[in-house]
Amino acid sequence: MAAERKAPSTIYGVNSFCPGCGHGIVIRLIAEVVEEMGLAENAIGVLAVGCSCLTNRYLALDLMQAAHGRAAASAGAIKRCRPEKLIFTYQGDGDAASIGIAETLYSAQRNEGFTQIIVNNGVYGMTGGQMSPTTLVGQKTTTSVQGRDPEVMGMPLKISELISSFDVAYLARGSVHNAASIRKTKKYIQKAFETQMNQGGYTCVEVISPCPTNWHLTPLQAVDRIEKEVLAYYPLGEFCEGGVR
């Protein structure tokens, strides 16, 4: 008997993300958790601008396409209006930590009741690999041609650590670079969604994700880079009382 491809019914179509991209995995994890929680008819996602907006082609949930950087503001309002629904944003690091950093931090500060999913791949993907707030020191991009120079461009920004200065309901940083990290990230997303539905308050999962195309690496080299370089600066785990656990 041929192997059957098992996918959540909320995932449809064939995604057009680049080979080795982590987005497809994160979206699938969200879809799995939503279905396992029985919330497919009661979930509303708010998509950011950038590669994350391609999600609207593959995820069969009610979706809002927000303006660049503003997904958190819109999601906070949706949750206030429809408190019984599961509300989440799906954003990249450029969207949530650069142009939308005010909306991100003030959602945490006001303890808005939605879940913010931030996919951190260290570059602006859709526009072709420019430096983002989370580009690592020395990393070459089309706008940090010699590699990120902290003297000129500052140090990479740690959005979860900034969020952790507020008294939020749940916060974790996961990754999707290997099977173990994927399983753990799914748990984080599940905990965030459960916290949202059961207890309320702001919840957020940052997900470290590979972008082989704009890192100019093969998919295998890209996951290797996460293991060796990225996690050294962005440690994984759940945040508790201001630190990573």
Add this chain to the structure above:
Amino acid sequence: MLNQFIFAGFGGQGILTAGLLLANTASVHGKEVIWMPSYGSEMRGGTANCSVKIDDEMISSPFIKKIDYLIVMNKPSLDKFLPQVREGGTVILNSSIITEVPEMPKLQKIAVPAGEICEKLKNERGANICMLGALAGCCELFTREEYETGIKDYFSAKPQFHEGNMAVFEAGYQCVKGE
């Protein structure tokens, strides 16, 4: 007939409220009325003023060029608005604060020692309503009772202050009407 009033003083003296009380009296009694505050960037200590226009017909502009009644609670406001008072108009001034009063031969001048009155009546924030009382004494657009209805309606959420308010109002009224 159009009547035009300016209330002016320091921010915090209750000048805007005094104007609102007159405007509310007009509104309650079915007149056309516009109240308009000046708004500046200082919260307190700057000068504050508001204009009130009352008419039987619709009023076009909320702004005032010629003043019929000027109610002033400090010297800078008197200096600022005196040139705008029309010939035969009335100036009601707070003589507890404005001690140097220029000659104004073509105007009716009413000095109200609002500070002393309020001190005597133990209502230290009542100077604005005392000035309004004096206005009621000389502006017969409304009867004394109509003013009272307007004030009572405006402060309907704070009935406990009504008696105190009316005491200072009456004292101001008597500054004009009394002996």
Add this chain to the structure above:
Amino acid sequence: MKKLMKGNNALAEAAILAGCRFFAGYPITPQTEILEYLAKHLPKRGGHFVQTESELAGINMVMGAAATGFRAMTSSAGPGFSLKQEGISYLCSMELPAVIVDVMRYGIGLGNIVLGQGDYFQAVKGGGHGGYKVPVYAPSSVQENVDYITMAFDTAEAYRTPVILLSDGAIGQMAESVELPEAKEHDPDKYDWTLKGRDAAHPTGRKMTDRIYYDFAYSEYDPHIRERYSKMEEELQMWEEIELADAEVVLVSYGISSRVCKEAVKLARKKGWKAGMIRPITLWPFPRKAFEKTNKMAKAYLSVEMNACGQMVEDVALYGRSVPVYSYPSGRVIADPEVILQKIEGIFQGTEKEVF
């Protein structure tokens, strides 16, 4: 019973009565009383009030609330209204109903907190990207603040569009006697397009706010947009006519300036001059139909507005066709009826210079 109310407060109360249950905004003079009034009253009446970190967050929260079917509003003035433009463009693309209030002030950049009519271009010509159009109501009294905010919510839903209420510092700050309408209950679930969780009955099984990709075939979208705006242009025009039957000089003025112009028309008529006025109530759509009538006999249009160079005057020229257009931008102070009379006299004598 009529009640003395400040323009901003009356507007805020009327929004609640119209069923508005979501407000997000940021303090800026001279609109702040709207924020303060709703902070105090909206939560008590079952609504959500959010003071946001910026005007950007304010309009984007309104966008989220509007997508769920709630009646939602934000308000600002001048510099803050600039920050709302991105969101207004998105609301237009999503075809979401929402009300945006701009209590205009004077000047470019920080400008000044004093009253003015500085934002005509931005409100009427599409201050954001992409070439959208938004119905714009221009009240000229506290009562009209009340009447048009109610209408703004209804229009927004009837046409699925954001609507701008273009008030100004004078109307916002002044108090007049107003009659408030009856309270309306709004049901956020009554429309099929609202986000409330995937719905098997919906054509795609789930709803997307991004209409350009999901609700139209590639070739259908442009015609849809054209049809949408021409329908609004045809159906929404509103204006007031004063002494137009035989008018030779037609004043054109809106909002606070129009009140002074009304007085000027009266004074001009007393002198035996044939003056009249068109007061646009909707600035977009501009009252083309009014001009089509007056273009036949008017000898001149005189546009009166409270800014430095004149803005609406360009639309007067556009719709006034071949009739000469004169301009009186009164700057930071309200127009003076005496100056209007001098201008009218100058027009009759040929000494006043036309601008278009």
